[in-house]
Amino acid sequence: MEGSGCDWRPDASIDALRLRARVLRAVRAHFDAEGVLEVETPSLGSRTVTDPSIESLIARDGAGRAWYLQTSPEFAMKRLLAAGSGPIYQITRAFRDGERGRHHNHEFSILEWYRVGFDHHRLIDDIDVLLDTVLGPGPSWRLTFREAFSRHLGLDPLTAPLADLHDACRSRGFESGAAGTDRDECLDWLLSVAVQPALGSGRVYLLDFPTSRAALARVRTGSPAVAERFELYIDGIEVANGYHELQDAEELRQRMQRDIKVRSRMGQPVPEADDRLLAAHEAGLPACAGVAVGLDRLVMLAGRYRSLREVLAFTQDTA
Amino acid sequence: MPNINTSEFRSGLKLIIDGDPCSIIENEFVKPGKGQAFVRAKFRNLRSGRVIERTFKSGESVEAADVLEVSLQFIYSDGDMFHFMDEATFEQYAATVDAVAGAARWLKEQDTCTITLWNGTPIAVTPPNFATLRITETEPGVRGDTASGATKPATVETGTVIKVPLFIEQGELVKVDTRTGEYVSRARE
Numbered sequence: 323m324e325g326s327g328c329d330w331r332p333d334a335s336i337d338a339l340r341l342r343a344r345v346l347r348a349v350r351a352h353f354d355a356e357g358v359l360e361v362e363t364p365s366l367g368s369r370t371v372t373d374p375s376i377e378s379l380i381a382r383d384g385a386g387r388a389w390y391l392q393t394s395p396e397f398a399m400k401r402l403l404a405a406g407s408g409p410i411y412q413i414t415r416a417f418r419d420g421e422r423g424r425h426h427n428h429e430f431s432i433l434e435w436y437r438v439g440f441d442h443h444r445l446i447d448d449i450d451v452l453l454d455t456v457l458g459p460g461p462s463w464r465l466t467f468r469e470a471f472s473r474h475l476g477l478d479p480l481t482a483p484l485a486d487l488h489d490a491c492r493s494r495g496f497e498s499g500a501a502g503t504d505r506d507e508c509l510d511w512l513l514s515v516a517v518q519p520a521l522g523s524g525r526v527y528l529l530d531f532p533t534s535r536a537a538l539a540r541v542r543t544g545s546p547a548v549a550e551r552f553e554l555y556i557d558g559i560e561v562a563n564g565y566h567e568l569q570d571a572e573e574l575r576q577r578m579q580r581d582i583k584v585r586s587r588m589g590q591p592v593p594e595a596d597d598r599l600l601a602a603h604e605a606g607l608p609a610c611a612g613v614a615v616g617l618d619r620l621v622m623l624a625g626r627y628r629s630l631r632e633v634l635a636f637t638q639d640t641a
Numbered sequence: 642m643p644n645i646n647t648s649e650f651r652s653g654l655k656l657i658i659d660g661d662p663c664s665i666i667e668n669e670f671v672k673p674g675k676g677q678a679f680v681r682a683k684f685r686n687l688r689s690g691r692v693i694e695r696t697f698k699s700g701e702s703v704e705a706a707d708v709l710e711v712s713l714q715f716i717y718s719d720g721d722m723f724h725f726m727d728e729a730t731f732e733q734y735a736a737t738v739d740a741v742a743g744a745a746r747w748l749k750e751q752d753t754c755t756i757t758l759w760n761g762t763p764i765a766v767t768p769p770n771f772a773t774l775r776i777t778e779t780e781p782g783v784r785g786d787t788a789s790g791a792t793k794p795a796t797v798e799t800g801t802v803i804k805v806p807l808f809i810e811q812g813e814l815v816k817v818d819t820r821t822g823e824y825v826s827r828a829r830e
Contacts, residue, residue, distance in 0.1 A: 420700075421672060424670070426672065495696055496695075501697070507676075507677040510673050510677040510679075513676075563674045616674075
């Protein structure tokens with residue numbers, strides 16, 4: 323047997339693992355006190371997300387059938403909501419192919435919850451209560467996507483011509499024009515390298531995303547229309563993503579079909595749309611707001627660590 | 642050369658950027674939860690030594706550079722080119738003055754250097770960390786002064802001027818750190 327000389331030691335310190343256990347206890351105590359039900363849903367699903375920016379890992383069973391390792395528990399939890407579960411939360415592993423870096427690991431922990439009858443603003447209040455417990459009390463700010471870009475880049479992300487977005491990318495070391503980068507990709511890049519680091523320390527909720535980045539949030543009509551989606555940044559690090567949830571089954575079907583078209587055009591794997599999720603929406607998803615929190619990143623921030631490696635017992639490099 | 646996908650980026654990997662061979666110093670995965678993934682990389686241009694930063698969309702491919710580091714013996718310079726030889730195969734390589742650059746200050750015949758070859762052609766030369774060189778010209782030595790720390794200029798056999806302690810005499814051998822250009826100690830044949 324091989325063995326001697328192998329790097330067998332954990333990535334995280336035992337202290338970091340104690341902190342993780344404390345955070346888990348605090349999370350469960352919070353939701354227990356709030357009357358939110360803890361649920362568990364499968365890690366292996368027959369369907370997966372169509373979102374072109376998220377790739378699934380696949381496990382095969384003995385009969386050769388492919389099972390998607392779930393990239394988030396969202397679809398299964400929405401089926402529970404449609405079945406009348408009331409407010410629910412889950413702490414689970416999620417899996418995303420190709421995501422590996424200082425703040426990424428292809429297997430990670432998600433804390434996801436849904437509040438029936440809440441909109442995204444009430445849900446943010448709820449998140450703040452939880453964060454006060456886990457990180458200690460602290461202020462938070464709410465800023466629209468538009469305000470953030472105009473403040474830190476002098477650009478209107480919703481109306482600026484594509485050429486201006488390319489110029490802004492180029493001045494920050496990304497030849498987006500040559501790479502054939504579209505509007506959304508430019509905004510993704512600028513958000514990551516220019517806006518996010520400028521948000522400063524503390525909690526900032528970025529609200530009202532462009533409709534093209536609505537994901538599964540409902541769209542609020544207006545001029546221009548925006549998606550009722552938010553992201554939470556703590557000390558400039560993305561920690562959570564939430565929606566005032568889209569209820570309309572037909573709109574959901576159209577968004578999935580659009581994703582599938584993008585995937586086939588880009589030569590990405592093309593999964594089938596999740597028909598059980600669509601059926602649940604047809605039966606009726608209650609009005610609700612939901613959020614997914616990157617639990618590993620939260621533990622990292624709680625312990626003032628700088629990388630996920632310091633809070634994961636074993637990363638994908640040592641798993 | 643094959644194309645390398647961004648997912649295979651590692652520090653030390655050699656790629657062609659803007660037509661020049663470059664080596665990855667560090668790379669970072671950048672991805673919003675619901676958005677395009679990018680790889681942001683810092684490179685050293687192996688010809689100029691300059692550091693550049695580039696961003697790629699995750700999944701993009703970049704041409705690999707056929708870059709090799711070999712140990713070769715310096716045999717002679719003819720003024721235009723510096724000639725090196727592989728001591729095992731006796732194969733010879735000629736490096737331009739540009740490729741040799743600052744290494745020329747320390748190159749003495751029969752020294753073994755690290756040569757960076759791109760498509761078989763030398764593009765950079767790294768001299769041994771320590772070179773043993775003879776002093777060809779310096780003021781007469783001050784005997785016994787081994788403690789003051791004072792120095793004087795001295796020319797070594799490659800023509801380079803270095804600072805040496807006052808007790809060093811013309812004709813002596815000295816050991817020089819080629820990375821800093823500093824005198825280290827006296828040396829023997």
